[in-house]
Amino acid sequence: ARAALRVFREEPEIRLRLDGHRDLLSRELGDCSTSAIFKVILGGEEEALRAAERLLSEGWFVPAMRPPTVPRGTSRLRITLSAGHTAEEVEGLVGALRAHGLI
Numbered sequence: 001a002r003a004a005l006r007v008f009r010e011e012p013e014i015r016l017r018l019d020g021h022r023d024l025l026s027r028e029l030g031d032c033s034t035s036a037i038f039k040v041i042l043g044g045e046e047e048a049l050r051a052a053e054r055l056l057s058e059g060w061f062v063p064a065m066r067p068p069t070v071p072r073g074t075s076r077l078r079i080t081l082s083a084g085h086t087a088e089e090v091e092g093l094v095g096a097l098r099a100h101g102l103i
Contacts, residue, residue, distance in 0.1 A: 018083040021090045025081060028094045029103060038079040039065070040102055048075035051102055060096050077102070 007014065022036050031038055042048045048064035055062045055077075066075040081090065097103045 014083045018081065020087065021081045021083070021085055024087065024090050025079065025094070028097075036081040038081075040077040040079070040097065041074055042076055042102070043073055045075045048077060051077055051100060054100055055096055058096055060093055062093070 018036055022033065025031075025038055026033055029038055029040065042051060045064075045066040048066055052062055052064040062077045062079055064075060065078050070076060079093070094103070
């Protein structure tokens, strides 16, 4: 925890990079999240699983969340951003989501 606080204080560019990624994805998804975790609700379990598999086959790790983790009928994709991602990667993910009709 101390090391994390040190990085937070001494390397603000890491937090700013993540904030930029979050802002970009927020705009694209129409989600005003203050978190680096986003959801794309698809509804059915099979639909979420198929979408996750298609994305994974293209190199995008976006797991499906389904019951009992989420309520029935609200299965979704879970996107978790990190400062380790590049802006190009976030933009590429947005493109992949669009290409599959997920956003």
